[in-house]
Amino acid sequence: MQISPPPQNKKLLNKPPTNQEIKASKVRLIDENGKQIGVVSLEEALSLAREKNLDLVQVTEKVDPPVCKIVDASKYLYAKEKKERKGKKKAGETKQVRFSLNISQHDLETKIDQVEKFIKEGKKVKLELVLKGREKTFEGLAKEKINYFIQILQEKVPVKIERELKKEGIGFTLILVKK
Numbered sequence: 001m002q003i004s005p006p007p008q009n010k011k012l013l014n015k016p017p018t019n020q021e022i023k024a025s026k027v028r029l030i031d032e033n034g035k036q037i038g039v040v041s042l043e044e045a046l047s048l049a050r051e052k053n054l055d056l057v058q059v060t061e062k063v064d065p066p067v068c069k070i071v072d073a074s075k076y077l078y079a080k081e082k083k084e085r086k087g088k089k090k091a092g093e094t095k096q097v098r099f100s101l102n103i104s105q106h107d108l109e110t111k112i113d114q115v116e117k118f119i120k121e122g123k124k125v126k127l128e129l130v131l132k133g134r135e136k137t138f139e140g141l142a143k144e145k146i147n148y149f150i151q152i153l154q155e156k157v158p159v160k161i162e163r164e165l166k167k168e169g170i171g172f173t174l175i176l177v178k179k
Helices: 042-051 073-091 105-120 133-137 139-156
Strands: 026-030 036-041 055-060 067-071 094-100 124-130 159-168 171-178
Touching: 026 042, 026 055, 036 042, 042 055, 042 067, 055 073, 067 073, 094 105, 105 124, 105 139, 105 171, 124 139, 133 139, 139 159, 139 171
Parallel strands: 026 067, 094 124
Antiparallel strands: 026 036, 055 067, 124 171, 159 171
């Protein structure tokens, strides 16, 4: 019976090789200021890193020789994680725009301008038409109002309906994206 190794932390799996973990005999070296030193032996690069009390981190292995940088490994990993988190946030950002059934024409145009700006920035927009009290009986009127909103928006910027009009507890919702 073979015993499998214990599960490892995801952060450790994505960690680039540092110092003694680097396998290449020669590396393309970049110093702590971002200045390219050139192709040197691994031993020489490690000694330069030790002199400066920093680590040698392999930035990329896709090229031959691999690119290594003299940096503080923990700071490098933190900056890399922060950059990844920032990238993930922007990808799925959804803006929400709410309006009611008895919204005035000028306020509706203002909301359309807001949605147009968000769509041009490449964001998803969740439209919510809020129905309160007796307004809930006027579903037909609510659908007309949303279709009117989309029609005016289409004249300004091409949009695609990602999620169709859906009745939810608060009223009607739909999601728009750039065409």
